[in-house]
Amino acid sequence: MRRPLFLAAAGVAASTAAFGAYRFIVRPLYETWGTDPAEKERLLPGDELLATPTGSETRGIAIEAPAAAIWPWLVQMGYGRAGWYSYDALDTRGSRAREIVPEWQSISSGGTMPTSPAGGWEIAQVEPEHALVLYLDDTIVERQRVAAEAAKGAEKVPTGRAVSGAILGTQPTKFKASWVFVLEPIDGQRTRLIERARVEYPEMGRMSRLTGPLLGFGVFVMMRRQMLGLKERAERLIQPAVEPEGERSAAPIDTPGVAPAEA
Numbered sequence: 001m002r003r004p005l006f007l008a009a010a011g012v013a014a015s016t017a018a019f020g021a022y023r024f025i026v027r028p029l030y031e032t033w034g035t036d037p038a039e040k041e042r043l044l045p046g047d048e049l050l051a052t053p054t055g056s057e058t059r060g061i062a063i064e065a066p067a068a069a070i071w072p073w074l075v076q077m078g079y080g081r082a083g084w085y086s087y088d089a090l091d092t093r094g095s096r097a098r099e100i101v102p103e104w105q106s107i108s109s110g111g112t113m114p115t116s117p118a119g120g121w122e123i124a125q126v127e128p129e130h131a132l133v134l135y136l137d138d139t140i141v142e143r144q145r146v147a148a149e150a151a152k153g154a155e156k157v158p159t160g161r162a163v164s165g166a167i168l169g170t171q172p173t174k175f176k177a178s179w180v181f182v183l184e185p186i187d188g189q190r191t192r193l194i195e196r197a198r199v200e201y202p203e204m205g206r207m208s209r210l211t212g213p214l215l216g217f218g219v220f221v222m223m224r225r226q227m228l229g230l231k232e233r234a235e236r237l238i239q240p241a242v243e244p245e246g247e248r249s250a251a252p253i254d255t256p257g258v259a260p261a262e263a
Contacts, residue, residue, distance in 0.1 A: 119144030
């Protein structure tokens, strides 16, 4: 009898230690990756959309590029567009864009930044070269679902998104969520990108409490890769061309990173 009891006690102790490590060490690290305490606590555009958030994560990264060179990458995001600059199998159709596409540069409040053929985030606020605020709740999801069924012939959801969708299906059906990207100049050539995701659940069941940490860590993995992807793209396209000594470029580049329109 002693051995089974010992093993059970050891299992409980290990589980408790693992949960404690996740709650007090792992979770705080990924919820505030790249930020300082002041950035975590400060108000950002879009915070007013959720009065009592259940969860909030703020991440940041310094980019060696001006806001004007980063903004075009943000506005062209979305399924069937430039993707999310993260992991293709999970977040988009085809590959992530490696250039700025002129026809994807026009967005405005009230529009949609698609996450699937059926719909996506509502664009709540656009402050060019400063803030992009996205919003989603259960009523928007239901409205998009009805519209997609009416239209029929929707594309098949990629396998990666189907898996993440199954996990999301364990979360409460009533919710509000905001996703914000803020660009703040450090100096003339450097910019701070701050990303914040907030969610509000009126109630959470047992299953959603169990899968919540898994979903939260998955979001961090995607967002970290996305921010690094944005940094790499913006910095790569503003690097001055290396010219042979004594030679000059034929013409200056007016808008760094913007692909020329086709003739």
